[in-house]
Amino acid sequence: MTIDHGTAMSHTVPAGPGMGTCHLIHRPSPRDHYLLDVPGPGEENFALAGEMPVAHPLFNDGPGRFHDVQIATETVREVGEFIGHRYFGVPDDRPGLFFRLALELTDLSGWRSPHRLPGEGGIPVTTHIRVRPANVVDEVPRGLDFHIEILIDGMSCGTGAAGLVFLMPRLYRKHLEHVRRAQPAMPELDDFPDGPPRPATCAEVGRYLPENVVISEPTDCARGRLSTWVLTEGVSPVFVGGDGQLTGLHLMESLRQASLLAAGRTHGLSAERSMPVSCEVNFRGQADLDVPLRCFAVVGALGRDAEGRPSVPVTLTVTQRRRTVAEARTLVVQDF
């Protein structure tokens, strides 16, 4: 057979950056490599390989000094449930819900977004994921613990952990019904803004597009404490879920924006040059989109990180009708 080298190569392989596709690679131990149909009894290892997005409506919106940290958390959130169903034998009708998420950027330099020339290709990002089953009942885990390490362009620059729980379908439905039923029963817990909340300034939350601003101008602001509302109307479709509930991305973005805003208002950190280098979030309950959500931030003392950069710890609480939806601790650092 003769293959026309020139012809075959010239028109068949379009070059250019990827379209956001990534690969989830299961990395079994060599001995178990051929037993892919058997749910794993213990720890399983994966790698998520892809490129930094270049045209994402949220992650690529803003000053662009850094890669968006949420790329890491979001990808893990997306694959977590799939890994449980596919590799740990969790029935497909059990939805996976994250109740804990932590991320620490171990090397900020890796997160600085370099200038890439056209045709240079995307920046490879790989997330190594170690997954352990938790609370195993009848050989099926009720939850999974994730430990991640993020490599950007081959350089290790972040670690994290997450906890995912798989709920029984009936239990989950009852839980949602209970939450919804309980809310109107207690009018004394109502917590609404005085008027339509005004979005915070784009520059103060590190975004350019107004539709990506998901917190309001602070309503109370005194002595390192500020209170904002999470915006749910008029926001980018990227935040919209399908079941009338606040999505994980929406919540995480509101925590990020509130952290930057609080650090800027209290200690003057520039949102353009700042990012949360660590965050630890505990999710306490579901939140409905049609009920106002308050995000309360308490800012700690201004400090310096190991490299002398200004750093500010922020403690955040998101509530809906005075019920805690999420608690978070972040550390905002202003880069040089």
Add this chain to the structure above:
Amino acid sequence: MSGTRFRILGPLEITGPEAGSGPEDGSGSGPGGESGSGTDAGGSSISYTPRAAKLRVVLGTLLVRANEVVSVDTLIDELWPTAPPRTATTTLQVYVSQVRKLLRSADPRHGQDALVTRSPGYVLRAVGEELDAAVFEEVSERGRRALAAGDFASASRLLRRAVGLWRGPVLSDTPHGPLLESAAVRLAEARMTALGERIQADLRLGRHHDLVGELQSLTAEHPLREDLRLHLMVALYRCSRAAEALEVYGVLRRTLVNELGIEPGPRSQRLHRRILEGDPALLHPGGEPQAPAGRAAGEGPAEGRAAMGRTAVRRAAVDRAAVDRAVMGEVTGPGSAHHGDGCLPGADPSFVGRGAELAEVERMLREDPGAVRVAVTGMPGIGKTAFAVEGAHRVADDFPDGRFFLELRPSDDRTPLTADEAVRLLHDVVRRADGTADGGPRESLASRRMLLVLDGADSAAQVREVLAAAPGSAALITGHRVPAGIDGLRTVVLGALTAGEARRMFDGAAEPSAVAEIVELCGGHPLALRIAAGLLGARPHWTAAALAARLRDERTRFGVLRTGDVQVRGHLLAAYASGAGAERRAFRLLGLLPPGEFAPGHAAAVLGLSEGDALDLVEGLVDAGLLEVAPGGGYRLPELLRLLAAEELSAREDAATVRAATERMCEAYAPQAEALTTTGPGPVPVPTAAAVHVHPVRSVRTAHPLRPVPARLARVAYEAGLWELTVRLAGGVEPEGGEEDAEGVCALALEAARRCGDRTAEARMLRVLGDLAWQWRRPGPAREHYERAWAVADDAGAREEAGRALVGLAELCLDTGAAPEAAELLRSAVTAMPAPEHVRGRYEACRALALVALESEGPDAARVWFGRCLDLARELRDVRLEAYALRSLRALHAPGSGGAGQPLETRPGVWRLRPRFSGASAAWASV
């Protein structure tokens, strides 16, 4: 010694022999009118306890300070604490006179001398067993020593006896002045200490069931004593009453918070955590938290030898350098005396792990405590001595005639004891324990039921003679080699600690992944781990990750694993040096083998011998503790011994020998690596000769085919300049999944292929590099590699490689959504790889065509191509590829299959995820 007995541990009591029963029949006067005379319960002695309170105060004060001068002023203060009368001195003299009279009544012969006047006051002489408080202190001290020495049965007996002397609070019927009050407090505290230690000994003896009731009563009586609550928690936990154990902690915490405003101490908190975690170690005697060390002389727990081995035990006694103490976790105390005295060393509070092996030894010794002999062997430093000592403590109650520790090799730099010397040592230690003078005639030990720990046994003759001298005794025999020819000998082989056991040594370390790496780098070797844990403890500025990084370099690992004069390498080297020349050479050469299990065929190759001859040497190394039998049936060089072998190899063998052995080894592994290329990474058929070998002594049958480690071997071959072998071995490197270093090895193999002019191999390596780049989502380099692979394959006429390069390029097209271009490339690929050859290549083409069909036509079209994949995988007999085809066919039936948002398994274990950007999937939960 007189017959008078003074009892102050409770109401005051003075008793003397009944008239006619004493040594001076009828010579003494009867009890005075001021004393409450009467016959005691036994009927053999009469009470002379004074009724008058003032007399009891004088007597009590003199008795709590027995054999010491008690000044007149002290006595006056005790009699009249607030306002002594003007006639106090005179009155006191009257009282003293009455006491003297009473003492004479109680003991007509010695009584008059018992109370003497000594300036500035009086001395009451009470010796030996005359005073119960003195007896209590002496017996409880003996019990405490037995506890420290790990003789729990004796400790329990003695301490029980000591506590049993108490009849109530000290001098409870006597008014207390300042001196009596302080003495009462001191003695009450001593009683509680003895009681706690007795409970501790009982717990070690497994008597937790009996203790629960007593402890519940005690904790109610002493609600603020944490130690009693701890004992109760442990006892309940061992009785499978974990919930109640946790409740005890809750009560303790509430009590401390409410009463004192403080939290329970760290030991209580740790125990609480261990119960919450269901720590299985806590179930076994010895797993409970130990009493804090260094309370008072003689009270410290025995020295921590852990799994350190004989030399470290001895060293602990003589070398008390501060750093070593910190590093080795030693706690100095009277128990850390030199063990040449034959005393069994104390139980080690820091001993961890070996649960299954200890249970086995305990079962064997308890089943037949008469004359069972158990050999404990394993590689140097694995903790044989510590294990034997721990085992001996666990069966203490079954050996009432004592447990002895005989060092048959007193130190590493001295020759082992001869058989005669060993027997003499046994008789000496037994005599010493009996309190018999040295040098007397030897008593027959045949009737005794002792447990002998024969440590460092060197020869069968040595052991046989000792056992013949004590035929009714059981023995735990430690040594590198199992002494052959001992009747009824059973053997326990100690291997590496399990990961869980090893991690317990690093309780305080907060980096579990780094600790896991340290455990792996130390090969689970107890001594190495003990040193590593000690280094972290002694140098708080070190993190576990930093230590792991230092240990990662094989060349410097031994240098790190040393502290003071304790070093892992020395232990291993001593065992290596004791072998014969041929064994030492074999050991060195086996260091060339990749880590993990190996078959006799691999050993034969690296040694350049027939399998039979190689197996003889290998078995010799197993006997010497330098090699271990792997669970799979092959052999394994433990990690640290592998390092030592590699070190010795480079130091003692010339380059030509090493290269030749390397070549033989690579040749032996190459067929298996090549098999991986054609059959995929499933079970690899290994040549029968390598898997099964019938040896005169042992038939070696590996339970599963041994997998080569292609990446490591290919690197070794490359470094030795073995180009063709590099290429052959790199053929087994798996593009998908596990291999961390696949790209680096493929790059080396590419270079090797070019050096040996193998164009097909060059194309294959370029294609594999393309696969790796594609897998890790680097489309640019992937395209470049595939194009170069295609060019080289085309040039070399390697049709299958050319076809597979085209498949790779087609998948790149699919990634960009260019399905028509992908289909065109795949048509060329199929043409390039005609049937019936190129089965693997056609499988890959059909797989890619299925993906194209799924993208452009739908599941039905894809089903046809995955069906062909299934046929081809079965033709290849590759279970992994077959499983992939079956999974893909099943997935096509699933609702929503082929949807754009659905993950798609494009290659086995590699899933393509298209972006969703919705954030609407898994949200968060209230938990």
